[in-house]
Amino acid sequence: MLQAKALHKTFNPGTVIENHALRGLSLTIDEGEFITVIGSNGAGKSTFLNAISGDLKVDEGQIIIDGQDVTRKTAWQRAAQVARVFQDPMAGTCESLSIEENLALAWQRGQRRHLLRRAVRASQRALFREKLATLGLGLEARLTDRMGLLSGGQRQAVSLLMASLQPSRLLLLDEHTAALDPKTAAFVLRLTDQIVQSQGLTALMVTHSMRQALDHGTRTVMLHQGQVVLDVRGAERAALDVPDLLAMFSRVRGEAVDDDKLLLG
Ligand SMILES: Nc1ncnc2c1ncn2[C@@H]1O[C@H](COP(=O)(O)OP(=O)(O)OP(=O)(O)O)[C@@H](O)[C@H]1O
Numbered sequence: 001m002l003q004a005k006a007l008h009k010t011f012n013p014g015t016v017i018e019n020h021a022l023r024g025l026s027l028t029i030d031e032g033e034f035i036t037v038i039g040s041n042g043a044g045k046s047t048f049l050n051a052i053s054g055d056l057k058v059d060e061g062q063i064i065i066d067g068q069d070v071t072r073k074t075a076w077q078r079a080a081q082v083a084r085v086f087q088d089p090m091a092g093t094c095e096s097l098s099i100e101e102n103l104a105l106a107w108q109r110g111q112r113r114h115l116l117r118r119a120v121r122a123s124q125r126a127l128f129r130e131k132l133a134t135l136g137l138g139l140e141a142r143l144t145d146r147m148g149l150l151s152g153g154q155r156q157a158v159s160l161l162m163a164s165l166q167p168s169r170l171l172l173l174d175e176h177t178a179a180l181d182p183k184t185a186a187f188v189l190r191l192t193d194q195i196v197q198s199q200g201l202t203a204l205m206v207t208h209s210m211r212q213a214l215d216h217g218t219r220t221v222m223l224h225q226g227q228v229v230l231d232v233r234g235a236e237r238a239a240l241d242v243p244d245l246l247a248m249f250s251r252v253r254g255e256a257v258d259d260d261k262l263l264l265g
């Protein structure tokens with residue numbers, strides 16, 4: 001489904017702040033896999049997702065989605081294959097547009113830019129109402145409310161819905177529950193599982209929670225200094241618990257695990 005081959009990315013090359021963020025990162029993902037991605041701050045997780053979506057061009061390496069080499073394609077050209085939800089609930093939606101206008105734009109994702117229109121047709125409205133009702137948040141009665149009026153959790157739920165409106169096959173989630181309170185985060189995670197399963201999506205979910213990394217998805221990958229340093233699935237993964245992952249973390253980093261964010265589990 002996705003092949004990332006020996007990806008390299010250096011930010012600010014040739015300067016004192018040169019940063020080799022991806023260092024030959026390779027990963028092959030099969031159709032229908034749901035991968036949780038862990039790694040300390042600066043490990044290259046977001047950079048990797050940006051490289052897959054086309055928001056960032058890699059310096060070296062190759063990205064193949066569904067057998068097609070997309071390395072040189074723009075994010076827009078990949079939009080039909082890749083959908084994203086970001087950490088910041090404000091990032092994925094337009095707050096000055098209504099809920100239904102945001103959904104209408106998402107509905108057209110992957111089409112040529114000049115065809116995009118935010119007007120909502122009656123047939124779409126019925127579909128949006130139906131989809132929103134599945135969230136159980138009462139948003140189906142608020143189609144014309146501005147997106148900016150919604151809480152962070154409601155916005156992330158709508159963002160997930162938007163990401164899954166078109167049958168793009170690869171879903172990228174970058175700490176998409178990190179800004180939410182625990183109860184709302186749990187709700188959005190359940191929704192994520194449900195959408196990934198019901199639509200048979202292939203997904204990559206970045207998280208700092210070891211618990212989430214093990215409880216969700218089918219495979220867990222740890223990044224460190226721009227490379228994959230751990231890749232577990234199946235029985236090996238099922239046998240792991242949070243302390244095991246934390247121990248692996250500290251081994252990889254060659255230091256004691258003292259990161260508050262990680263210990264939150
Ligand atoms: N646009 C950019 N310009 C310069 N440096 C960048 C840029 N984006 C990322 N970096 C650097 O690349 C490295 C990897 O960053 P990245 O955001 O991928 O880490 P991450 O694993 O997502 O970390 P976090 O857990 O904090 O989100 C970091 O050192 C970061 O400072």
Ligand SMILES: [Mg+2]
Pocket residue numbers: 045046047174
């Ligand atoms: Mg990040």
